[in-house]
Amino acid sequence: MLSGDDIHLSFGGVKALQGVSFEAAPGVITAVIGPNGAGKTTLFNAISGFYKPDRGNVRLGDQDITALRPDRRASLGIARTFQNIALFHGMSVIDNIKLGAHTRLKTGVFEALRYHGRAQTEELELRADLERRVIEFLEIDHIRHAPVTALPYGLQKRVELGRALAMRPRILLLDEPVAGMNREETEDMARFILDVQEEFGTTILLVEHDMHLVMDISAHVVVLNFGRQIASGPPRAVRDDPMVIEAYLGTEA
DSSP: OEEEEEEEEEETTEEEEEEEEEEEOTTSEEEEEOSTTSSHHHHHHHHHTSSOOSEEEEEETTEEOTTOOHHHHHHTTEEEOOSSOOOOTTSBHHHHHHHTTGGGOOOOHHHHHHTOTHHHHHHHHHHHHHIIIIITTTTOGGGTTSBGGGSOHHHHHHHHHHHHHTTOOSEEEEESTTTTOOHHHHHHHHHHHHHHHHHHOOEEEEEOSOHHHHHHHOSEEEEEETTEEEEEEOHHHHHTOHHHIIIIIOTTO
16 A cells, blocks of 8 residues: 555645645556646555655654655655656667666675676666566566667657666556557556556556546546545545536536
């Protein structure tokens, strides 16, 4: 269970989050929706440790992680993707994905620099594991050695998902995973997200504007507007909520 309780966060006079509380149940997909500027990515940044709330707390199970650094949260199993692709453009697909597993490596800095003995063995084992568990899973074996800059946008988003999966996450935060994709790419990504949840039992928290995707794959939806939580519940109930219709979906919905 990933949860937040009464989270407040301000930037100067701007109140980005005002008393937001949520629960992401174990092993299911929870979506966070709302208009631009509602505080969705700010909430993700508070969960992953980039921002520290002014008030309130974030919990992973029974553990309060509000004060933990981002790297400590990553080591506990919280991984994320970003709204804007954040890959290393000078590197190949497999090397970008390998970076996601850094929290699992035991080799020290000096051993890694020498690249001998345990360091070499550990990297070869990691590469074999990722090729089997991530690259084949995401159907990107044919591009594993390609530079990410040579890939179309949809495949770059898939590589970023692969980097997050390399961490073997307990919690996966997906920030607009299908933004900018065409319908075919969106359907592929939706299939992969569902497969991650079903095959690995991963708890997924999803920020997305594509309402068809949200309603199709989410078990629970949280709605933000101007930093406040205005609704929370099953997709159908949220879709029919008058406050949500007025603030986000529009009367035509």
